Every structure is written in structure tokens, then in C-alpha cells.
Amino acid sequence: xxxxxxxxxxxxxxxxxxxxxxxxxxxxxxxxxxxxxxxxxxxxxxxxxxxxxxxxxxxxxxxxxxxxxxxxxxxxxxxxxxxxxxxxxxxxxxxxxxxxxxxxxxxxxxxxxxxxxxxxxxxxxxxxxxxxxxxxxxxxxxxxxxxxxxxxxxxxxxxxxxxxxxxxxxxxxxxxxxxxxxxxxxxxxxxxxxxxxxxxxxxxxxxxxxxxxxxxxxxxxxxxxxxxxxxxxxxxxxxxxxxxxxxxxxxxxxxxxxxxxxxxxxxxxxxxxxxxxxxxxxxxxxxxxxxxxxxxxxxxxxxxxxxxxxxxxxxxxxxxxxxxxxxxxxxxxxxxxxxxxx
Numbered sequence: 066x067x068x069x070x071x072x073x074x075x076x077x078x079x080x081x082x083x084x085x086x087x088x089x090x091x092x093x094x095x096x097x098x099x100x101x102x103x104x105x106x107x108x109x110x111x112x113x114x115x116x117x118x119x120x121x122x123x124x125x126x127x128x129x130x131x132x133x134x135x136x137x138x139x140x141x142x143x144x145x146x147x148x149x150x151x152x153x154x155x156x157x158x159x160x161x162x163x164x165x166x167x168x169x170x171x172x173x174x175x176x177x178x179x180x181x182x183x184x185x186x187x188x189x190x191x192x193x194x195x196x197x198x199x200x201x202x203x204x205x206x207x208x209x210x211x212x213x214x215x216x217x218x219x220x221x222x223x224x225x226x227x228x229x230x231x232x233x234x235x236x237x238x239x240x241x242x243x244x245x246x247x248x249x250x251x252x253x254x255x256x257x258x259x260x261x262x263x264x265x266x267x268x269x270x271x272x273x274x275x276x277x278x279x280x281x282x283x284x285x286x287x288x289x290x291x292x293x294x295x296x297x298x299x300x301x302x303x304x305x306x307x308x309x310x311x312x313x314x315x316x317x318x319x320x321x322x323x324x325x326x327x328x329x330x331x332x333x334x335x336x337x338x339x340x341x342x343x344x345x346x347x348x349x350x351x352x353x354x355x356x357x358x359x360x361x362x363x364x365x366x367x368x369x370x371x372x373x374x375x376x377x378x379x380x381x382x383x384x385x386x387x388x389x390x391x392x393x394x395x396x397x398x399x400x401x402x403x404x405x406x407x
Contacts, residue, residue, distance in 0.1 A: 096328060099336050099350070109342055111177040114142045114154030131180050146202055152177045158198065168201035169371045170213055172342070203289070203372045212287035216366035217340045217359075219280050223299050224306040224359055225331055227269050231310030232323045235261065239314070254401040258311075258394060265307050273299040281370075289373030295366060298379070301386040302362040308393035309358075315400050334359040339367060361385040 112132045116139050134151055136142040142154040146165065152173050153166040164181060166174045178199075204212070238244045238261075247257050277299050280286045288295075313330065317323040336346070337354030340363075354360045365382035368374040 093328075096332060099333060109173065109176050109344060111153070111173070111180050112151045113177060113180065114145065114151045116142045116154050116156035118155055118157065143202075153181075155181065161198070163198035163200070165200045165202060168204040168208065169367065170342075171204070171208055171210055172213075174201075174204075204287070208287065213367075213371060214340060215280065215284075215286040216370045217338050217363040219277060219286070220299065220302055220359055220362040220366050221335060221338065221340075223273050223276055223303050224334070224362070225327075227272065227303045227306040228310040228331060229323075229327070231265050231269075231307045232314040232317070232326070233320055234265065235311045236314040236317055236320065236323055240319070254398050257401060258397045261311060262304075262308060262394065265311075266304060269303040269307055270300055273303045286370065288370050290369035290375065294369045294376070294379065297383070298362055298365045298369070298386070301383065301390065302358060305358045305362075305386055305389045305393065308390050308397060312393050312397050312400065315397075333357075338363040358386060358389045 110130065110132055112134070114134045114136050116136045118135075134145070136145075136154065139154075139156055142151070142156070143165075145151050146154060146167050149167060149169075151167070153164055155162055155164055157163070164178075166177060168174050199206070235244075244257075252260075274296060277292075277295050281288045281292065281295070309330070313326050314323055317326070333353075334357040337351070337357050338359040361382040365379040365386075368378045368382075372378070
């Protein structure tokens with residue numbers, strides 16, 4: 066009977082905790098639904114350019130399964146390739162077909178080459194045909210999936226651990242009464258918020274620097290751009306995770322409830338970070354991406370590390386991360402004004 070009584074008490078405690086109920090039921094359903102929409106999405110359609118390819122050859126090809134764009138000169142095709150408007154283009158050099166691939170995503174490059182492996186283009190049915198020339202704008206044929214996914218994973222791990230540590234640490238400040246004593250002091254609300262942000266931020270900077278340096282210089286993650294830009298992006302992403310973690314900790318009573326935000330706030334961002342091709346995700350779901358910090362951080366990190374771009378390619382992503390941080394800081398200040406003892 067005593068075991069039965071204890072079991073009833075545990076069940077009642079779980080049922081009364083709405084957040085725990087949500088974690089046990091709603092969160093798995095949400096994640097499984099996103100996985101279903103991602104992996105059961107449409108197949109990727111390669112975007113291929115034809116640079117002054119003879120019409121007789123185009124007429125012989127089965128152009129289904131690809132988005133074809135015709136160009137009159139190679140310069141225009143190169144410009145669109147750099148902007149990722151197309152995945153690759155075909156041109157003729159000394160009466161032999163040649164291919165230039167964007168190359169930063171091995172899966173996209175593979176889909177493009179698979180479509181291009183047609184006998185009338187590659188000449189593989191003719192043993193005397195010249196070897197097909199393939200060039201890459203970014204990366205190479207030896208580029209691995211870790212090189213492509215690495216920047217996204219780097220950003221995710223920085224965001225995840227900073228979010229978790231900041232949220233739990235600030236929660237302890239509240240539950241131990243430290244924050245309440247600070248609120249009773251002459252300190253203004255914005256001074257308290259900025260003090261916490263700067264205090265946690267110093268350790269966040271150290272952590273982000275070590276993680277980025279280890280991934281690039283020890284694990285050999287692909288790095289074609291400047292390390293300084295990578296460091297700037299990871300620091301801003303960590304600052305965003307820090308301010309968001311502090312904000313959400315205001316809605317948690319203990320560490321378990323803080324952990325419950327992970328499947329709702331952190332994990333869904335993976336699906337919109339570029340780890341999966343956003344063009345294959347359902348249109349009604351893909352709009353969420355621009356409202357997540359990891360979406361911009363992953364894009365900027367990939368532009369620097371894989372494509373070797375500079376400031377002109379990432380400044381909009383940088384501004385977005387700064388905007389997220391300022392927004393969360395402002396909401397934190399407002400949250401402190403309405404703070405009530407929990």
C-alpha cells in the first residue's frame with residue numbers, strides 16, 4: 066500500500082506540472098513532425114546553367130528533373146554561381162563539354178553531377194570521348210560532408226551550451242535570493258542585466274574561442290576564410306544564446322524546467338540552420354528559419370569557412386545576430402521590471 070501511495074503521489078505531481086506534461090508529450094510530437102516534414106520533403110532539383118550550349122545538344126537531352134537557365138556568356142553564369150542562383154553550369158571548351166560546380170554542398174554537387182551524367186553530355190558511351198573537365202568554385206571533389214556540416218555544428222554547439230549554462234546559472238541567482246537582493250539595491254534594471262551579460266559574456270568569449278580554434282586547427286575543419294570573422298560570428302551567436310537563456314530562465318522554477326526549453330527552443334533551430342537543405346522542406350514550414358538566430362550564424366559561418374567570403378557576404382547575418390541580442394536584452398530589462406518572487 067505504501068508503494069501504491071507513493072506511485073499515486075508521483076503521478077499527481079507529474080500531471081499537475083504542465084511543463085513536464087508538455088515535455089513528455091508535445092515536445093516529442095513536435096520534433097518527430099519536423100523530422101517527417103524534412104525527410105519526406107520533395108527531392109532536390111538541381112539548378113543548372115547552359116552557357117552557349119548548341120540547341121542540337123539541348124534538344125537531345127532530357128531536361129526533366131532540373132531547373133535549366135541559358136546564358137549567352139560565361140561571365141553571367143559565374144556571377145549567378147557565386148550568388149548560388151545555380152548549382153553549376155555547362156560550357157564547351159575546344160568542342161568538349163566542361164562543368165563548373167558551386168561545390169560548397171557535397172550533396173547538391175552530387176545531385177547536379179548525377180543529372181549531368183547523361184551519355185549525350187558526358188560522352189561516356191563513346192570510349193574515344195575526351196575526359197569530362199570538372200571545376201569547382203568552392204571546395205573540391207575531395208570535400209567531405211564534415212567540411213560542409215562542420216560550420217553548422219560549430220554554431221549549434223556554441224549556442225546550445227551557452228544557452229544551457231546561462232539559463233541554469235541565472236536561475237540559481239534567482240532561487241538563491243541573489244537577484245532579489247540586487248533588485249533591492251540602488252542598481253537600475255538595465256545595469257543589472259548588462260552586468261550579468263558582461264559577467265557571463267567573458268566566459269562565453271573564452272569558450273567560443275576555444276571551441277572554434279579546436280574545430281579548425283585540431284580537427285582540421287575546412288577553413289577558406291579569415292579566422293577573425295569566424296570568431297566574431299561565434300561570439301555574437303554566444304551572446305544571443307546568453308541573453309536568450311537569461312530571458313527564458315525567468316519562466317523556470319528549477320533546472321528541470323529550464324531543460325524543458327531545449328526541445329522547444331534549441332532543437333527546432335537545427336532544421337533551419339542549413340544542416341538540411343531548406344529547399345526540400347515544406348514551404349509552409351520553411352518561413353520559420355529567418356526567425357531563429359542559428360539560421361543566420363550557420364549561413365555566415367559557411368560563407369566564411371567553406372566559401373571563403375568576406376565581410377560583404379556576412380554583414381547582414383552579423384546585423385541579424387546583433388539585433389537578436391539587443392531584442393533579448395530589452396525584453397530582459399522589461400522582465401525584471403515585472404519581476405515577482407517565485
